[in-house]
Amino acid sequence: MTAIPSPTITLNSGHDIPQLGFGVFKVDPDETERIVSDALEVGYRHLDTAKIYGNEAGVGRAIAKSGIAREELFVTTKLWNDDQTDPEGAFQRSLEELGLDYVDLYLIHWPVAERGTYVDAWKGLQAIAESGRARSVGVSNFQPKHLDAILAEGGILPAVNQVELHPAFQQWELRDYLGPKGIHVESWGPLGQGKYELNELPGLQGIADAHGKSVQQVAIRWHLQEGLIVFPKSSSKERIAQNADVFDFELSDDELDVIRKADQNRRVGGHPDEIN
Numbered sequence: 001m002t003a004i005p006s007p008t009i010t011l012n013s014g015h016d017i018p019q020l021g022f023g024v025f026k027v028d029p030d031e032t033e034r035i036v037s038d039a040l041e042v043g044y045r046h047l048d049t050a051k052i053y054g055n056e057a058g059v060g061r062a063i064a065k066s067g068i069a070r071e072e073l074f075v076t077t078k079l080w081n082d083d084q085t086d087p088e089g090a091f092q093r094s095l096e097e098l099g100l101d102y103v104d105l106y107l108i109h110w111p112v113a114e115r116g117t118y119v120d121a122w123k124g125l126q127a128i129a130e131s132g133r134a135r136s137v138g139v140s141n142f143q144p145k146h147l148d149a150i151l152a153e154g155g156i157l158p159a160v161n162q163v164e165l166h167p168a169f170q171q172w173e174l175r176d177y178l179g180p181k182g183i184h185v186e187s188w189g190p191l192g193q194g195k196y197e198l199n200e201l202p203g204l205q206g207i208a209d210a211h212g213k214s215v216q217q218v219a220i221r222w223h224l225q226e227g228l229i230v231f232p233k234s235s236s237k238e239r240i241a242q243n244a245d246v247f248d249f250e251l252s253d254d255e256l257d258v259i260r261k262a263d264q265n266r267r268v269g270g271h272p273d274e275i276n
């Protein structure tokens with residue numbers, strides 16, 4: 001099985017992450033093994049799951065069946081909100097579900113700031129990183145105020161912040177805050193979770209037509225050229241393959257600019273202050 005020619009990004013932990021991966025949010029646990037096997041066959045080597053998705057075991061079975069060497073894979077999972085008071089226990093359960101002895105990246109899924117537990121949870125993730133069982137650790141859905149709170153404690157810098165980011169919601173303010181700190185941005189919902197039509201955005205269909213690609217492929221290419229880490233989800237093998245077929249064209253500076261101007265500050269998922 002040949003890997004897709006995804007570039008890699010070196011995280012501040014020193015570890016490399018394939019910039020294009022495969023996400024499994026809302027992939028039915030009963031279908032996860034088959035769908036992740038399809039993704040591995042297409043050539044994805046970076047998988048993004050979470051305890052709350054309920055499908056870590058299916059991801060693990062697909063990995064085991066694939067015969068792909070562990071070091072060729074990059075696996076991310078996440079600490080669920082209810083487990084912030086016991087990151088070590090939750091992490092061990094995730095490893096068991098996945099059937100792995102380490103993950104490449106472990107993230108705090110949401111700050112759930114009202115609970116007042118994320119700073120201690122972050123200390124737990126640092127201990128896990130120091131033990132080598134997570135090669136890198138990071139956060140998800142953190143705003144600058146949450147990052148400021150964990151950075152004030154010192155210790156390991158989060159490798160990434162995984163946030164909602166797509167052409168209609170480009171998160172420039174947050175990206176400008178994270179960039180100088182060396183914290184990489186991962187885009188969740190990179191296709192807007194299918195909650196709006198990408199071709200509603202001015203210029204996107206024209207760019208897609210000019211390259212003989214779909215608007216989804218243009219969006220994925222845009223994330224890559226913006227330096228973002230991206231892992232679109234699909235349950236269809238055809239679309240899984242389509243989403244990886246983005247390495248034979250390049251968006252021009254003018255096209256990148258057209259997409260940049262299509263930003264509508266339009267969230268399709270939950271606001272971090274409202275998830276508690």
Ligand SMILES: NC(=O)c1ccc[n+]([C@@H]2O[C@H](COP(=O)([O-])OP(=O)(O)OC[C@H]3O[C@@H](n4cnc5c(N)ncnc54)[C@H](OP(=O)(O)O)[C@@H]3O)[C@@H](O)[C@H]2O)c1
Nearest residue numbers: 023024025048188189190191192193194216232233234235
């Ligand atoms: N940290 C967080 O809080 C958080 C939150 C959400 C997601 N995530 C992660 O980010 C990953 C990606 O985000 P997401 O799954 O929410 O949304 P997404 O990847 O933006 O969109 C997935 C939707 O787009 C459709 N789709 C995929 N490829 C397509 C194509 N080529 N043409 C047309 N439609 C296409 C899929 O339908 P089909 O399946 O029918 O193809 C599905 O409905 C997740 O799987 C998860 O790993 C993290």
